[in-house]
Amino acid sequence: MIRLRDIRYCYPHTGWVLKGVDFSVKDCEYLFIGGANGSGKSTLAYLFNGLIPHYFGGTLQGTVTIDDLNTLEHKVFELFSHVGLVLQNADAQLFNSTVEDEIAFGLESLGLSGEEIDNRILEISRTLKLEDLLRRSPETLSGGEKRLVAIASVLCLNPSVLLLDEPYGDLDWEAVERVRQALLKVNRSGKTVIVIEQRMGKFLHDTSRCLILEQGKLLYDGSPQSAHQVLLNAHLLPQYSTGRNGAPGKEPLLIAQDISYRIKEKEILKGVSLELREREVLALIGRNGSGKTTLLKHFNGLLRPTSGRVTFEGEAIQGKAPSELAAQVGLSFQNPNDQFFKYRVQDEVMAGPRILRKIQEDWLQEIWQVFNLHELSDRSPYRLSEGEKKRVSLASILATRPKLLVLDEPTSGQDGRFREALATLMAELKNRGFTIVIATHDLDFAQATADRWIVLHEGRVVADGSPEDLRGDQRLIQLGALPKHDQEN
Numbered sequence: 001m002i003r004l005r006d007i008r009y010c011y012p013h014t015g016w017v018l019k020g021v022d023f024s025v026k027d028c029e030y031l032f033i034g035g036a037n038g039s040g041k042s043t044l045a046y047l048f049n050g051l052i053p054h055y056f057g058g059t060l061q062g063t064v065t066i067d068d069l070n071t072l073e074h075k076v077f078e079l080f081s082h083v084g085l086v087l088q089n090a091d092a093q094l095f096n097s098t099v100e101d102e103i104a105f106g107l108e109s110l111g112l113s114g115e116e117i118d119n120r121i122l123e124i125s126r127t128l129k130l131e132d133l134l135r136r137s138p139e140t141l142s143g144g145e146k147r148l149v150a151i152a153s154v155l156c157l158n159p160s161v162l163l164l165d166e167p168y169g170d171l172d173w174e175a176v177e178r179v180r181q182a183l184l185k186v187n188r189s190g191k192t193v194i195v196i197e198q199r200m201g202k203f204l205h206d207t208s209r210c211l212i213l214e215q216g217k218l219l220y221d222g223s224p225q226s227a228h229q230v231l232l233n234a235h236l237l238p239q240y241s242t243g244r245n246g247a248p249g250k251e252p253l254l255i256a257q258d259i260s261y262r263i264k265e266k267e268i269l270k271g272v273s274l275e276l277r278e279r280e281v282l283a284l285i286g287r288n289g290s291g292k293t294t295l296l297k298h299f300n301g302l303l304r305p306t307s308g309r310v311t312f313e314g315e316a317i318q319g320k321a322p323s324e325l326a327a328q329v330g331l332s333f334q335n336p337n338d339q340f341f342k343y344r345v346q347d348e349v350m351a352g353p354r355i356l357r358k359i360q361e362d363w364l365q366e367i368w369q370v371f372n373l374h375e376l377s378d379r380s381p382y383r384l385s386e387g388e389k390k391r392v393s394l395a396s397i398l399a400t401r402p403k404l405l406v407l408d409e410p411t412s413g414q415d416g417r418f419r420e421a422l423a424t425l426m427a428e429l430k431n432r433g434f435t436i437v438i439a440t441h442d443l444d445f446a447q448a449t450a451d452r453w454i455v456l457h458e459g460r461v462v463a464d465g466s467p468e469d470l471r472g473d474q475r476l477i478q479l480g481a482l483p484k485h486d487q488e489n
Contacts, residue, residue: 035213037387084159144288173483238416240448248280286456330402336393
């Protein structure tokens with residue numbers, strides 16, 4: 001049993017994040033927690049295992065009890081076997097040299113025998129299909145693969161309460177289904193499962209109860225069936241306008257010719273060729289590990305191809321430093337934490353324009369408004385929610401007004417309101433002459449915003465065409481490069 005009594009909480013030097021939250025979670029419940037970015041969802045997660053107040057500090061009013069243990073009176077390590085937490089930022093949870101060591105770390109801390117540890121690693125690897133990743137370093141994995149490893153490292157500990165913060169973020173459709181089935185199995189075995197999530201597909205109806213937060217208070221507490229309409233009314237499920245505006249230009253802005261890229265013995269890209277036209281919105285679609293992020297990093301010179309070449313505005317990128325291309329090609333990383341280097345949001349967003357001497361006040365004010373950054377301006381980007389971090393990282397790239405905007409998983413961890421706003425913004429940017437590339441698993445967003453899809457599969461381009469032509473393509477579905485309709489979201 002989990003009990004939260006009249007919880008009010010604020011981080012150091014901030015206002016109240018939670019404002020009188022009161023609820024209980026019964027043993028063996030399957031609970032969904034939803035809400036807008038910044039509504040307090042992740043803060044709730046930190047309460048369950050004592051990270052608040054023992055790690056984050058701040059001011060906590062009210063009481064939290066887990067299995068009759070008051071979290072104020074028990075340290076995080078004492079709650080370790082009661083609540084297993086999968087963090088929203090997978091990179092913050094991975095620190096061992098191999099995936100196998102990562103999964104084994106928590107098991108070893110429980111004092112299990114070598115045989116039992118091996119058996120649990122084998123079982124969880126089969127469940128989540130991680131066998132081929134066990135010997136690899138987490139640093140070499142895609143964002144989705146890292147998230148699967150973080151989930152595996154907690155799932156195998158078999159805690160009485162399993163709490164996951166955005167477990168489906170960055171995952172492709174097949175991985176989503178594997179995790180979904182694993183969580184159902186855990187819950188049916190008699191464990192309490194709590195999922196905080198923005199991607200709401202079939203899994204919502206697996207749950208027994210839903211909580212929806214709004215500005216630190218409970219907006220809804222009830223059944224999944226009724227929650228769906230509440231989420232729609234609150235625009236936490238996005239509702240995109242139909243149709244895409246304006247035709248792309250005819251001239252190519254960027255050309256990739258027969259790009260291959262290898263890390264040691266693993267070939268990530270295999271002869272990828274594409275043309276990107278001016279004022280085009282292009283979506284890169286594909287499974288985790290298909291090469292999407294690797295390809296994007298070739299567009300601004302962060303990676304150099306093993307063979308092949310990339311040209312931008314007719315000039316070869318090879319030999320140019322990323323700093324030389326920064327004014328023209330802006331890349332927003334999949335993990336925004338990799339992008340930050342300032343201590344205040346205001347300084348982070350302004351860093352690019354100042355360095356490149358591209359300060360345009362009207363444009364910056366517009367960016368500030370669209371990304372709703374006014375209340376965050378004096379806060380550290382490192383202490384924001386993951387959804388807020390994503391907004392800051394996108395804004396900091398857009399602030400420089402690059403000719404080519406490259407966005408890696410821009411909707412990951414974002415609520416429906418922001419996804420709607422971002423789709424509208426992308427249409428406006430295209431009208432203003434911007435060219436945009438996105439890599440995403442969010443097919444609804446990709447269909448609402450992109451003129452063209454390029455589908456990557458195992459490092460190769462397997463399709464290039466309109467969203468309408470490709471989304472139901474049976475050849476791509478049978479290949480596993482696109483999901484069946486009932487696997488989407």
